[in-house]
Amino acid sequence: MQQGNYAGIPGQAMWTRRGTDALQTWIHTPVDGQARGLVLLAPPVGREHIQAYRSNRQLAMLLASEGYCVARACYRGVGDSHALEPDQNVVEAWRQDLLDTAAHARQVCGTEELPVWAIGHRMGATLLAGIAEHFDHVIAWEPVAGSVFVKQWSRLRNATLPDIPVGDRVDLMGLCLGNEQAAQLSSLRDPRKLANLPEHVAIFREKDQPRAKVMYGVESLDTRVHYDILDQLIRMLPRPVLTPVGGDGRGPLRNEFTAPTGVECAEEIVRVEPKDYMGVLTGPVLTDKPGRPIASWTDKPVTFYAPGASEPRDGSALWSETARELAGHGVASLRADRDGAADRAELWADRDPNPYRHANAQAMREQAQWLNNHFNSTVVATVLCSGAWDTLCAAREPEGIPVEGMILLNQNEWRMKQEFFDELRKTYDADARLHAAALTSRQAKEELARPATPRRDAVKDKVAGAASAAQSVLGAVKEKGSYALRHYAPEPVWNLIARHPEASIADYILDRASRNARVVLLVGPQDEPRYRETLTPRAVARLTGRGRDIREEYLPNVDHSILSRTARDVVVTRVVELLSQWEGRSPANG
Template sequence: MTTSEAAPRPADRADAARDPRSGRPVTVVDTWLGGGEVLATLHVPDGAATTGVVICPPIGYEYTVAYRTLRHLADRLAEQGLAAARYDHPGFGDSTHDVTAESLSRGAAVAAEALRDAGCASIAYVGLGSGALVASLAAASDPAPAALVLWDPAASGRQWLRRQRSIYQIEVGPLAEPAPEDTVEIAGAELPDWLAEQIAALDYDPLVATSLPTLVAVRSGAAGTLPKTLRPVADRLDVVEVPGHENALDVSSIESTIPAASVDVVSAWLAERVGGGAGARVAAPAPVVTARAAFDGAEYEESLRRLGPHSLFAVETRPAGGADDLPIVVLHNGSAEHRIGTTRYQVELARRFAAFGIRSLRVDRRGTGESAPVVADEPNLLFTQEWLDDGADVLDALDLPREKVGVVGMCVGSWVGLVAAPSRVAFVAALAVNDHRVVPQAPQAPHEGVDPVEGAQEPTPALRDRLVAVAKRRLPYPLLLALASRGVVQFAEPNLRRALAAGTDVVVLLSPSDAEIFRAHRGPHAVSRLQRTPGRLTVLEHPAGDHALYSPGIRRRAVDEAFAAAVRAFRIAR
């Protein structure tokens, strides 16, 4: 793989004096490391620093829900005079390299190298959840690690893997599809057999942990226990209880919150044990904005961009040397999930598009991944006007004719595609649609549920659902449609009609659970009524799998149908 530091477009380069996301006096640089194989973000303090901290991410779904927490930690470290590096494991997230035997060690190594190149004299390692196993491995490989933090650590690689496989079976349920040969399906990731075996073999080395300052930050109460291999040396470690992790790693991304008090404990310990000193000013590296690699023999390049008034983070993929006027597909995540776990299908889809002369843009909406400031009690923006505005802002930044733009979205991402600005795109591929609201809801405080309709003084959910069910059975369709168009009830037709009436083609892919909701919202009746609209509607039901696309068959179908929709809309020969 080779990289080039091409001149970035104005929105590409992060502010070199102040973090554009938080306004804090630190420099935050999004960049490629390791010759383009690892996507990383460096947080550099505005002043001297002697120590850099490599933040080793968890694996699979844990990383999905922990992403904003790790960003918050990196900001806190930089505020306290410690440089920090976050990264996606090679072969995971937005990193470009395929999974290899070194995937779990390579990312930490190149992040440490980048911090040393910036001027850090020593390196500490932090790992959260399953990332603690990676941090322990990284510290063991470093000839002179400064410190190690095992933060809410997984018990062991074997126990963690067993639990993740169980969660997968529970989440997908009886409609789970067989895993591809020689792979292991877990919650949020598809692992080659050999990588699963490698993870199962991971554990903590007490000799490493006792040879340097080591913090083991465990959960409060009975849930907080030391990993078994470290119990004999517990008196030689700094063991503390940290609160808040019951709502940080063990819940859905919709419900997840940042354990701010826990972040403070970890950052304060590092500042005390390895901070300070008479270090030189750490130099923020110039961001490498373009990386080049190949997919199925076709070369592509990926550029890091910032878009719109809210500086939304995005990764653009295009054929190597491709022009700015090539057609482009905007890829919207489901929920507030970064491209970790099942959402990584976007990365494969983007590179597949490039092989056929199509650009793509995978975007973090506000409150997701790298977009917008991280705050401890940040609101839940699911199905809000803010996300519709983000969808429109991306199209404004592209400033292309509609026949050259398409949208692929999953779950709430498909809602954004159908509702934000459907008249400005050629097609919308709506994957795993399970919500057909017309009126956006207000931002929700952490732990608040998602109301079907925004409004005050609503009945309790159980009573409301019963009333809506009775109304849908007894009221005539035109009256129900009028109510749905005003956001009183949910029907499939209004959002589909808005896009189709504008001449936008729509492809809908439904899992079995999505199809059940689609029928409850009178989707089949809507399909028959929408046959004569200017846009073409295609509704596809996958016979197995789950809404979250954990199951490999429906995830593969999602990639294939989204690709076919783009090829058809842009009239590209296959």
């Protein structure tokens, strides 16, 4: 193996299996061509897959730096892997995915004669417990019973999205199962309660469960990597001597499949210049060209995606699903991570970066330019929430963004000042909330322990009452002033205000974005109040009256982050309709 030719600590993606059963696997290897063996990482599923993504990736890089080859698995129906079929037994399918990933990883790493260990996180731990005989050592990290997982996420979905119908299925927020599949998953017992748990399976569960949940069970912007826990996991693994291995940790970069429409398609793991980060290009293949290159059909655009927050490129499998659906209708697309997110995260980074950043605007510009360099076709941005903000920010800057169209999903924040979001970002820290809760509890106990002083308490009450009254008066004045400004300010004054990055006003931003591009605004019910509050419909009416190509649509049953299955069906259908009917500029060449 040549020095520097292997996957390395940051890792390299590859395809395990082919066609519509393909899985995306990430391989991480030591830098010197020697390894102690292979570690399979079985991640959580559903929304927890996204929330724990950074923790599992950082664990993989740390393991590789300690001399282990590492394979990060991705199940069918999760992340960049292909979909799980409705009639498949979910437990059998996911366990087979883990076994196939381990076998393929051993082959490409050249570790067939070395031990293979496994670390499973949450449902990954529970799945591994049933196939533990295939591994030399298994660590079940924060295992959970299937019934508990299904109940927790179905209840959370129903509590947070009560107005969006579920239909005849079990929606677990980013993972949707048929009723029989949900029953299959629910049948898995917590490994801690198994009477015949194999001796080589070790349970690892933190005593401080609220802290443990910060790595998998809070909002993605709240998650925090606890490196002391990752260190404990690494120390639980056997540590044999390093042995030279014969593989480079690199596998197939291309997978071909046939779309339901009958169109021959492919997806390739590509490097996006100029910073050479990983992306996935999906689209129809040109069967009459050597090598069957990926390219959009004549007069079809190419597109790229960006999820909300700082989440991985697949967006809880929303964009991988959309990409494959679009490929069957002749449209090629790219999905890649933004700066510092998912597989662009640096080692020792313990939390996702603020998604509202100028660095992310640059990432959107780079992805658009990459598509322009590789395809002679119209480039359209298909972006959600903060991804829409990043794209609009790029369009607002002098350099602009080389796209001829934008599909903006649930875009309702028009403020372009990064410092505003930097301050707001400080509240997105579950660890800080835990510390604050502990401090508040301690202060409350100290206050209760202090002897009561009537005079002191009376003074405190008067001061608090005066402050509250003043706050109410100021709030009322501010609200009336804001209403008057928004509804009665002359248009030139309003447009001047809109230019300021502090202002959350659509007029100036949409003016810049629509100068050389068609803009489509897709708005769900959760975002409609804020969308109207910022007077975006008025901005759209003004600009379309001047000849700009701006359209707005109000989509039913769409939650803000598009986590419900119903919302995803609506969005995928509408995006496919828009892009398959979009008028491209010329035949696309690979």
